[in-house]
Amino acid sequence: MIASVIVDVPAKQIDRTFDYQVPENLQSVVQRGIRVVVPFGPRKIQGFILGIKEESSVKKLKLIEEVVDIEPVLNEELMSLSEWLTEQTLCYRISALQVMLPAAMKAKYNKFFHLLEDVDIPSHIRELFQKESPLTWKTADEQHALKDLQELIKQRKVEVKYVVRQSGNVKKKRFVEINGQLTVDDIPANAKKQKLIMEHLNRHDGKMSVAELKEAAGTTSAVIKTMIDNGYLKEFFSEQYRDPFAERTFEKTEHFTLTPDQKNAITPILEKVNQYEQQTFLLHGVTGSGKTEIYLQTIDQVLKQNRQAIMLVPEISLTPQMVQRFKGRFGNQVAVMHSGLSVGEKYDEWRKIHRGEVNVVVGARSAIFAPFKKLGVIIIDEEHETSYKQEDSPRYHARDVAIERSNRHGCPVILGSATPSLESFARAKKGNYQLLELEYRMNQQDLPEVRVIDMREELREGNRSMFSRDLLTEIEKRIEKKEQVVLFLNRRGYSSFIMCRDCGTVMQCPHCEVSLTYHRSKESMKCHYCGHEEYVPNTCPECESEHIRYFGTGTQKVEEELFKLMPHVKTIRMDVDTTSKKGSHEKLLDVFGRGEADILLGTQMIAKGLDFPNITLVGVLSADTMLHLPDFRASEKTFQLLTQVSGRAGRHEKPGEVIIQTYTPEHFSIELAKSQNYEWFYQKEMMMRKAAQYPPFYYLSLITLSHENVNKAAGVCNEIADILKSRLSDQSIILGPVASPIARIQDKYRYQCIIKYKREPELKNLLKKILDQYSDTGKDAVTIHIDVQPYIMM
DNA sequence: AGCACGCCGACT
DNA sequence: GTCGGCGTGCTC
Numbered sequence: 032m033i034a035s036v037i038v039d040v041p042a043k044q045i046d047r048t049f050d051y052q053v054p055e056n057l058q059s060v061v062q063r064g065i066r067v068v069v070p071f072g073p074r075k076i077q078g079f080i081l082g083i084k085e086e087s088s089v090k091k092l093k094l095i096e097e098v099v100d101i102e103p104v105l106n107e108e109l110m111s112l113s114e115w116l117t118e119q120t121l122c123y124r125i126s127a128l129q130v131m132l133p134a135a136m137k138a139k140y141n142k143f144f145h146l147l148e149d150v151d152i153p154s155h156i157r158e159l160f161q162k163e164s165p166l167t168w169k170t171a172d173e174q175h176a177l178k179d180l181q182e183l184i185k186q187r188k189v190e191v192k193y194v195v196r197q198s199g200n201v202k203k204k205r206f207v208e209i210n211g212q213l214t215v216d217d218i219p220a221n222a223k224k225q226k227l228i229m230e231h232l233n234r235h236d237g238k239m240s241v242a243e244l245k246e247a248a249g250t251t252s253a254v255i256k257t258m259i260d261n262g263y264l265k266e267f268f269s270e271q272y273r274d275p276f277a278e279r280t281f282e283k284t285e286h287f288t289l290t291p292d293q294k295n296a297i298t299p300i301l302e303k304v305n306q307y308e309q310q311t312f313l314l315h316g317v318t319g320s321g322k323t324e325i326y327l328q329t330i331d332q333v334l335k336q337n338r339q340a341i342m343l344v345p346e347i348s349l350t351p352q353m354v355q356r357f358k359g360r361f362g363n364q365v366a367v368m369h370s371g372l373s374v375g376e377k378y379d380e381w382r383k384i385h386r387g388e389v390n391v392v393v394g395a396r397s398a399i400f401a402p403f404k405k406l407g408v409i410i411i412d413e414e415h416e417t418s419y420k421q422e423d424s425p426r427y428h429a430r431d432v433a434i435e436r437s438n439r440h441g442c443p444v445i446l447g448s449a450t451p452s453l454e455s456f457a458r459a460k461k462g463n464y465q466l467l468e469l470e471y472r473m474n475q476q477d478l479p480e481v482r483v484i485d486m487r488e489e490l491r492e493g494n495r496s497m498f499s500r501d502l503l504t505e506i507e508k509r510i511e512k513k514e515q516v517v518l519f520l521n522r523r524g525y526s527s528f529i530m531c532r533d534c535g536t537v538m539q540c541p542h543c544e545v546s547l548t549y550h551r552s553k554e555s556m557k558c559h560y561c562g563h564e565e566y567v568p569n570t571c572p573e574c575e576s577e578h579i580r581y582f583g584t585g586t587q588k589v590e591e592e593l594f595k596l597m598p599h600v601k602t603i604r605m606d607v608d609t610t611s612k613k614g615s616h617e618k619l620l621d622v623f624g625r626g627e628a629d630i631l632l633g634t635q636m637i638a639k640g641l642d643f644p645n646i647t648l649v650g651v652l653s654a655d656t657m658l659h660l661p662d663f664r665a666s667e668k669t670f671q672l673l674t675q676v677s678g679r680a681g682r683h684e685k686p687g688e689v690i691i692q693t694y695t696p697e698h699f700s701i702e703l704a705k706s707q708n709y710e711w712f713y714q715k716e717m718m719m720r721k722a723a724q725y726p727p728f729y730y731l732s733l734i735t736l737s738h739e740n741v742n743k744a745a746g747v748c749n750e751i752a753d754i755l756k757s758r759l760s761d762q763s764i765i766l767g768p769v770a771s772p773i774a775r776i777q778d779k780y781r782y783q784c785i786i787k788y789k790r791e792p793e794l795k796n797l798l799k800k801i802l803d804q805y806s807d808t809g810k811d812a813v814t815i816h817i818d819v820q821p822y823i824m825m
Numbered sequence: 826a827g828c829a830c831g832c833c834g835a836c837t
Numbered sequence: 838g839t840c841g842g843c844g845t846g847c848t849c
Contacts, residue, residue, distance in 0.1 A: 073848090
């Protein structure tokens, strides 16, 4: 019996199967989809079995070392999906397999030195082995003993052993139970604590977790240990799930009655669910139109049919409120997967899905690979969000994976958004997707009134602060009325940088072509691309002037300004700095929700999902900061964000108001966000895209080359552009080679080439060939990246 | 990606 | 003359 294995090495030359002989004792367990440990060259690594066969063209086969799983971790559907993913995104097969599993299941590798012969070895090496045996690579390296060890290996006195370790650990909890042979009466009369422990245990069917028992009986583990040693108790371990929501109870919620609007939308969806048919729906509904209830009732129907549901939400909006709604409706049938969980917690949630203990998963992008066997619906909320596109290999878009999986399962996909991506809306208009419109807000309230403030006007009239007079007045009014305010700072692409006021020098990263970001807490400057950090200099490195200051409006700066203007107001600031600790995001929102602060000030992360009745004013401090980024989606993103943010105000009885500050009030994405007119925005933006030959009229592919030498990167990029030009049709447009928007990262210069095309059936094969030809791993080789349908052009 | 093998410069 | 630099090629 021979197994074809894809090994855990993401490299061009290794991206194929290797055959291994299956030892007699493993033949009954070995099958497609399980992981194994195999010898590979001098080391041992993990791999996935792709298939079983009886013969191989390779003469000398090695034996599989061991199996990691007893049953497949990836079922047949996911195994074949990985093939599709490899093909679509031009990634290595191993990366496609790996991305479907939680991070905890990625293998870790260790090297150990074993002493074979204790005679005639240097004394310092012997000492090392006396302290630690087997000796780890790490210690050997720290003690600078690697060289000597290498010599000893040659002399066959020391041997290297490679160990494959599974990082994902099943959490075990320690329990004790009454042994049975001895009873309370056998306990010595003076051992009061022991008797007490027995009493507690008897009240709990004779067994309890050690932690609980200690707590209940008020003793220490010493007493319990004595009882185990004396045979009164025996210990055992039980597998536990780490439950990130353990301390929370979820109130059971029931169906809402749907409005006629909602009924119209859900009917065609349920039809497809009942017919077990694929169909992609685009559910377009303004904020507050009740999309979530449609999701919930669809999932409910799916569960009744004994099928399962995947619900994707953007990472950033996977708030406790959201989880609450799903757990409240479906109880413990729900698994939650998002980046806020620890690696172990994610692993546990994944195992619940794999074992079929839950039927719904609510999660971010990677939850699209949830190992369900019978999918009844896949829902992608806020489908326009760019976080559904993975930016590193495999560069997949969750929407594409969703549609592919739905085809295999025969189930509908629902894409929901108040501001659909142009691509999706265009597909819906063409009839590729079925468009479902929710036109009314559920409780009939009006959309909040939106006021646009021209900041140029403010400047002309002498107001140099970041707050317009109107905004300040309105904030004051709300605070008097004890209502709450949300201030939104769009910081993307424009964070605080440090500049010399005399010569204009901006502090830049020495390794990347980007300016450093000021971090007030440490008085330092940091590079967001390579992590380089240094202290803010006292004098300008160029002109030695002392007039160095930071520019840009970071949230910290806004907070300070706000405090200067209104010292009596309590502000909560939410940004990466204040929410990096686990659970802090939730905590801050809780405080705000309880009304303990007047203003919530934040970035991106507060744009979504907040739903507090007392918010009656939303202020956008600078609407146009990302409008001028070199990104053809800049207008779309601005419109989406402003619409999104505006939706935070007046969601309940009290009417809401939105104030948008901008330097370009005449820009159509700001004008139309004011009236929340998606349809007009769509028409207008489509015209722009058509004129500029961008998606959805053209597809894109992006090729990036990077190398320490500018000329080399540019040269290879040029060669590739030439190949493309000669091999593609005249209909296609090749932009470049040009330097990437970020021209250098980690000392490597970056050149790129963009392909715009409508129909190019041979493009994938051509790109594969180019990848093949240019992905050398040698020392002086250029690094090539290909992103089919990129979202970020950097 | 690792790791071994193998061919040319500065040292005991 | 050797030690060791890292270029080249292989991993079932």
